[in-house]
Amino acid sequence: MNRARVEVVVRHLIRNPVTVVAGLVVLAAVVIAAAVPWLALPDPEAMDFVPYSPPSAEHWFGTDNYGRDLFSRILWGTRVALVVAIGSSALSTLLGIVLGSLSGYHGGLSDAIMSRTFDVFLLIPTFFLVLLIVALFGASLGLTMVAIAMTTWPRSARIMRSQVLTLKTRTYVQAALAAGASAPQVLMRHVVPNGLAPIVTDGTILMGLAILTEAGLSFLGLGDQNTVSWGRMIFEGQRHLRLAPWMSIFPGLSMLLLVGALNLLGDGLNHALNPQLRTRGGAPRHVPPVPPPADEPTVEDPAAPMLDVRGLRLVYRIGRREIRAVDGVSFVLPRGGSLGIVGESGCGKSSLGAALLQVIPANAELTAGEVRFGGRAILLGGRPVAERGRRPRIRDLRWARFSIIFQSAMNALNPVFTVRRQLVSAYRRHRPDATPEAAAARVFEVFDLIGIPRQRIDSYPHELSGGMRQRVMIALALLLEPDMVIADEPTTALDVLIQDQILGEIDALRRRLGVTLILISHDMGTVAETCDRVAVMYAGQIVEIAPTATIFERPAHPYTRALIGALPSLTGARRALASLPGEPFVAAGDVAGCRFAPRCGHATDLCRATTPPSVAVAPDHASLCHFADAMVAAPLPEATA
Amino acid sequence: MTGSAPLLSIRGLTVEFRLRSGLFSRLIGGADVVRAVDGIDLDLAAGATLAVVGESGSGKTTTGRVVTLQERPTAGSVRFEGTEVATLAGSAAKRYRRAVQMIFQNPYEALDPRLTVGASVAEPLDIHAMGSAAERRERAEAMLAAVELRPAAAFADRHPADLSGGQLQRVAIARALVMEPRLVVADEPVSMLDVSVRSGVMNLMLDLQQRLGVTYLYITHDLAVARHMSSRIAVMYLGAIVEEGPTDALIRRAGHPYTRLLVAAVPEHRAGARRARIRLPGDAQSVKAIPDGCRFHPRCPMAAEICTREAPPKVALGPDRWAACHFAGEVTEGGIRHGPA
Numbered sequence: 001m002n003r004a005r006v007e008v009v010v011r012h013l014i015r016n017p018v019t020v021v022a023g024l025v026v027l028a029a030v031v032i033a034a035a036v037p038w039l040a041l042p043d044p045e046a047m048d049f050v051p052y053s054p055p056s057a058e059h060w061f062g063t064d065n066y067g068r069d070l071f072s073r074i075l076w077g078t079r080v081a082l083v084v085a086i087g088s089s090a091l092s093t094l095l096g097i098v099l100g101s102l103s104g105y106h107g108g109l110s111d112a113i114m115s116r117t118f119d120v121f122l123l124i125p126t127f128f129l130v131l132l133i134v135a136l137f138g139a140s141l142g143l144t145m146v147a148i149a150m151t152t153w154p155r156s157a158r159i160m161r162s163q164v165l166t167l168k169t170r171t172y173v174q175a176a177l178a179a180g181a182s183a184p185q186v187l188m189r190h191v192v193p194n195g196l197a198p199i200v201t202d203g204t205i206l207m208g209l210a211i212l213t214e215a216g217l218s219f220l221g222l223g224d225q226n227t228v229s230w231g232r233m234i235f236e237g238q239r240h241l242r243l244a245p246w247m248s249i250f251p252g253l254s255m256l257l258l259v260g261a262l263n264l265l266g267d268g269l270n271h272a273l274n275p276q277l278r279t280r281g282g283a284p285r286h287v288p289p290v291p292p293p294a295d296e297p298t299v300e301d302p303a304a305p306m307l308d309v310r311g312l313r314l315v316y317r318i319g320r321r322e323i324r325a326v327d328g329v330s331f332v333l334p335r336g337g338s339l340g341i342v343g344e345s346g347c348g349k350s351s352l353g354a355a356l357l358q359v360i361p362a363n364a365e366l367t368a369g370e371v372r373f374g375g376r377a378i379l380l381g382g383r384p385v386a387e388r389g390r391r392p393r394i395r396d397l398r399w400a401r402f403s404i405i406f407q408s409a410m411n412a413l414n415p416v417f418t419v420r421r422q423l424v425s426a427y428r429r430h431r432p433d434a435t436p437e438a439a440a441a442r443v444f445e446v447f448d449l450i451g452i453p454r455q456r457i458d459s460y461p462h463e464l465s466g467g468m469r470q471r472v473m474i475a476l477a478l479l480l481e482p483d484m485v486i487a488d489e490p491t492t493a494l495d496v497l498i499q500d501q502i503l504g505e506i507d508a509l510r511r512r513l514g515v516t517l518i519l520i521s522h523d524m525g526t527v528a529e530t531c532d533r534v535a536v537m538y539a540g541q542i543v544e545i546a547p548t549a550t551i552f553e554r555p556a557h558p559y560t561r562a563l564i565g566a567l568p569s570l571t572g573a574r575r576a577l578a579s580l581p582g583e584p585f586v587a588a589g590d591v592a593g594c595r596f597a598p599r600c601g602h603a604t605d606l607c608r609a610t611t612p613p614s615v616a617v618a619p620d621h622a623s624l625c626h627f628a629d630a631m632v633a634a635p636l637p638e639a640t641a
Numbered sequence: 642m643t644g645s646a647p648l649l650s651i652r653g654l655t656v657e658f659r660l661r662s663g664l665f666s667r668l669i670g671g672a673d674v675v676r677a678v679d680g681i682d683l684d685l686a687a688g689a690t691l692a693v694v695g696e697s698g699s700g701k702t703t704t705g706r707v708v709t710l711q712e713r714p715t716a717g718s719v720r721f722e723g724t725e726v727a728t729l730a731g732s733a734a735k736r737y738r739r740a741v742q743m744i745f746q747n748p749y750e751a752l753d754p755r756l757t758v759g760a761s762v763a764e765p766l767d768i769h770a771m772g773s774a775a776e777r778r779e780r781a782e783a784m785l786a787a788v789e790l791r792p793a794a795a796f797a798d799r800h801p802a803d804l805s806g807g808q809l810q811r812v813a814i815a816r817a818l819v820m821e822p823r824l825v826v827a828d829e830p831v832s833m834l835d836v837s838v839r840s841g842v843m844n845l846m847l848d849l850q851q852r853l854g855v856t857y858l859y860i861t862h863d864l865a866v867a868r869h870m871s872s873r874i875a876v877m878y879l880g881a882i883v884e885e886g887p888t889d890a891l892i893r894r895a896g897h898p899y900t901r902l903l904v905a906a907v908p909e910h911r912a913g914a915r916r917a918r919i920r921l922p923g924d925a926q927s928v929k930a931i932p933d934g935c936r937f938h939p940r941c942p943m944a945a946e947i948c949t950r951e952a953p954p955k956v957a958l959g960p961d962r963w964a965a966c967h968f969a970g971e972v973t974e975g976g977i978r979h980g981p982a
Binding site: 570 | 696697711734735746753754755765769805820837843844865868904907908
């Protein structure tokens with residue numbers, strides 16, 4: 001773990017007050033345990049003539065049946081608790097790391113045998129094993145630690161094994177092996193160090209567990225009789241519970257405090273080390289809807305464009321940073337039209353699709369923009385539109401009239417239900433009057449349309465090929481005869497031939513059914529053949545929008561030109577490919593100047609200082625570039641063959 | 642192939658995998674066997690680039706892994722400079738690995754997140770104990786400069802999390818080339834990169850080849866990329882090579898219907914040119930059940946009765962190209978004829 005990563009982890013640890021308090025408690029316990037011999041405390045074994053004296057200024061926690069000072073005994077007991085905790089969890093973790101990584105790394109028969117051994121050990125009731133060991137070898141603190149470790153190590157081993165199973169497929173491990181490294185070298189250098197984080201986290205929880213087990217043993221009278229342990233104190237105290245309740249209460253509270261702190265510290269560490277736990281989760285925030293504009297027609301205007309988007313903005317909040325993934329996007333899409341949105345990873349194209357459907361992640365927010373669907377507003381000022389007392393309009397439109405085809409069909413379909421069950425229930429959710437038979441009939445209709453064999457309806461998603469699954473996704477999107485479909489990288493994960501087939505099918509369906517389409521893709525070629533118009537996105541903005549032919553023949557933005565020039569051709573002349581220097585721009589807050597300027601070969605001082613206007617180089621061709629008119633006239637690197 | 646002996650020569654290479662099965666079925670035997678590579682022959686001339694093109698499950702990556710000894714063949718031979726390497730072990734295998742390196746597909750997992758970029762690039766030198774620590778660092782920095790990560794000393798001290806995808810793949814290329822290997826197996830090195838970055842990495846690889854004379858076995862699913870990178874192409878389908886030849890001839894006048902379909906499936910980046918798509922009779926097949934006869938026949942628009950019965954021979958289409966199709970001559974002359982014969 002490098003320094004920057006450590007800083008991030010530490011920052012997340014400190015931000016959580018519970019973790020900080022828990023950490024302080026554990027730290028205090030460690031300091032006490034280390035310093036206890038030098039503290040001016042009464043001897044914990046020294047007996048006084050006044051037994052059962054209640055807490056007082058002289059004896060803070062009172063004395064026990066032999067008149068021994070409980071405060072002193074509890075501080076000495078901290079020492080025992082921590083020794084047991086650290087000793088047994090260290091032993092358990094070490095054993096777990098060694099056996100777990102060997103089992104996970106070598107796989108095959110030895111893994112099968114070893115992981116079954118872990119399972120068997122986990123099946124043995126902890127206490128019986130410990131009792132057996134103590135009964136056979138007698139009670140001593142060292143033996144107690146070994147006994148506890150014997151019951152907890154399979155837990156560490158299983159964590160380590162699953163870590164190693166994922167880590168060993170990492171490319172850097174493969175690369176080290178391909179470079180000639182031996183298995184032990186790879187294990188020590190790459191696999192184990194990268195897999196330690198969860199083991200360490202679990203180690204703190206094991207420590208709490210060990211303290212409890214030791215207490216349990218001592219309570220049963222099986223602990224080391226020569227040490228002052230909290231468990232033994234409770235064991236002794238229970239016989240005097242009525243007379244001197246403080247004898248069990250104070251050791252009990254100490255144990256609660258330390259074990260609780262260890263567990264909370266473990267949780268805090270886990271949270272800080274595992275970024276996924278931080279970013280995921282949380283319900284999308286509820287944004288109160290706004291009423292539709294007063295001058296809006298009460299029924300949909302068939303002449304209005306299908307989708308009219310103005311100044312749409314979506315921001316992600318990551319910590320205190322605000323990233324504008326979509327930053328002022330406007331376009332108009334006529335009924336039956338098709339718009340391709342292309343751009344590279346991180347340009348905001350998928351966020352735009354999510355924003356249009358208002359299905360945004362929990363840490364995202366629409367902060368501005370208007371969206372009209374068939375002339376009726378569904379988003380105003382970044383807020384959903386709803387008539388008074390009714391649910392937002394988008395919720396009635398979503399799926400029924402405005403649906404989406406996701407990139408990963410495997411994730412979008414539920415693996416435990418058949419295709420029939422998923423499609424039929426989707427249909428009936430929107431058409432509650434339909435019988436299951438009627439719904440199935442509609443599913444078959446769509447299947448025939450798309451070319452899915454009817455018998456596939458009773459398959460589970462995993463039984464279908466990748467192409468067939470994607471077709472089922474398309475069927476799901478078309479099931480309710482929507483007016484408008486967004487296809488977000490619908491063929492990206494598929495093989496070349498299947499990809500080509502499915503794109504052809506989407507194109508044919510769109511024409512036949514008159515569906516309005518937005519096709520989001522990173523691939524200019526995919527969009528070129530399916531869409532009438534293309535919008536090129538960069539850093540959250542549409543930097544150029546034009547009819548497809550124009551984009552390829554007369555690109556008016558240097559980024560578009562770079563994208564086209566970077567594509568190797570299959571049929572044209574072989575030429576050196578253009579490449580873009582620098583990194584993609586990320587818009588955080590307001591931006592002065594052109595976002596593409598740092599990577600643009602034509603950038604001038606004007607570009608770096610002034611935000612470019614939207615230049616209309618032709619009636620239906622706009623480019624966000626100061627020099628759009630010059631760009632459109634410049635020859636392309638390769639004459640289109 | 643022209644006169645001189647090839648750098649790498651593969652004959653009858655077959656790789657079988659046993660499907661994952663539990664302890665019980667392993668004990669009683671009878672695990673399913675999958676043939677990922679099915680008796681392929683390949684020759685690779687020194688200093689040239691051979692592209693192996695195919696879809697997922699075609700066996701192209703497995704072939705690359707055998708060449709880098711990450712996988713051992715079930716049968717067949719792999720000769721490097723005339724020496725059999727498939728059975729090498731111990732120090733002989735380690736020596737071979739100095740000469741043959743690999744560039745992997747996923748740049749985001751290519752480097753150990755804990756190590757600095759410099760340490761990752763120097764790792765192969767560490768493994769082979771080449772030079773002193775200072776010399777290794779120097780060579781690693783020189784290599785970083787060669788892959789255009791400048792200033793190299795600054796890059797050497799950074800961690801992978803600070804780098805972009807394109808930069809990470811450049812580091813991975815630097816690591817593969819730092820030992821000055823004769824042969825580099827590049828497994829889809831640009832497929833996970835953005836278009837604008839991709840072209841830079843491809844240009845870099847070509848440039849390094851010019852300067853260092855390294856030989857590439859370039860594995861890809863993208864014919865346009867293969868064309869840009871290679872002088873010869875071998876097309877793989879379900880574990881077998883179905884066609885092989887010089888890049889331009891193979892793309893222009895393919896003799897196998899599968900190659901023809903792959904060529905036709907590459908979208909043309911041109912305005913509204915809607916290609917007439919050929920509807921395929923079947924979806925992708927799996928290596929778990931390789932069809933009898935010609936392995937492509939269930940998806941082939943031209944499949945005839947003979948294709949279901951007889952595996953097609955290698956039909957020579959020129960001095961150094963061939964296609965494994967009963968109708969190869971016809972396809973190379975006239976393209977795909979619609980409907981079965």
